Amino acid sequence: MTGGTGATERVADVLLLFAAGPPTLGVSRVSRELDLSKAVVHRILKSLGSRDLIAYDPETREYRLGPAAAALGSRALRESDLRTTALPLLTELRDRLHETVTVSSKVHGGRIYLDQAVGTHEITMSVELGRAYPLHAGSSGKCMLAYSAADEVDRLLAGELAALTSSTPTDPDALRLELDRIRELGYAASAGERQSDAGSVAVPVFGPGGLVGAVSVCGPRFRVTGDFVAATAPEVIEIADRLTARLGGIAPDRARPTSSGRTR
Structure with a gap:
């Protein structure tokens, strides 16, 4: 497995965890569930957030799926x-x-x-x-x-x-x-x-x-x-x-x- 493939799979695993898990997740929970370091999880979440695939709530300090993820899901269901x-x-x-x-x-x-x-x-x-x-x-x-x-x-x-x-x-x-x-x-x-x-x-x-x-x-x-x-x-x-x-x-x-x- 190449490093690029592994990184892509980690990003996919994070998104799938949001789809299958509770509505909101924090860095520690994602790190524990996927056996990834908190630094890696933080970089992935920041990247996903920059594309509106997830959204950050500063009050709870947790993340939820963002509007871009909802758009992707709706398109997939329609087609x-x-x-x-x-x-x-x-x-x-x-x-x-x-x-x-x-x-x-x-x-x-x-x-x-x-x-x-x-x-x-x-x-x-x-x-x-x-x-x-x-x-x-x-x-x-x-x-x-x-x-x-x-x-x-x-x-x-x-x-x-x-x-x-x-x-x-x-x-x-x-x-x-x-x-x-x-x-x-x-x-x-x-x-x-x-x-x-x-x-x-x-x-x-x-x-x-x-x-x-x-x-x-x-x-x-x-x-x-x-x-x-x-x-x-x-x-x-x-x-x-x-x-x-x-x-x-x-x-x-x-x-x-x-x-x-x-x-x-």
Whole structure:
């Protein structure tokens, strides 16, 4: 690795930390999280600040993402092939099920929501677009993790599995067994793993190069029950497979669930 490449990667890592972490970060926190010296972190932050990619708050002495970063994120969301191709299918499934339907994209170290068709119930769910979430929490993340490369799965399970709620899976052995089951069925389910009062069911989406994201149906836990997941999974698989086909990908073989929840 050349020095220039290493410097570029450090800058990228700092930006990604802001995308995945808390709204504001100080030099010491960035230094600790990325195992970089404070001097290096300060130079990177100063450079990013000169281009409005981050902004400094003199009262808290911390940094947050700046307007240029927001512009880049908005442009990326608008021009995402996955998002634009998925949107009519999300709306179609939302109109059938009346719950919120989302599309997520896999990114370095996690995943982000690209878009959603918000449900039509009086009490419904909406998600935060563009914010990074870990792969081990929630149905969208887990179904992408299940179809990720084996070495990536091993690295994630060997690290800390942060508990976002009391229901987030944090046992690597139990999670590995669940990933096997997800590959068998072709879908993942979640009950309060990323957000305590929410439930969801998700199916991975593939492009020409392999895994690209996931489609999920989500709603309040009192509606997204085990029976709802069993009845809904075939419809989510159908939509995800149609999206995969439109993107030029190939859906994996799996034991498809019937509306009774049994596989065939």
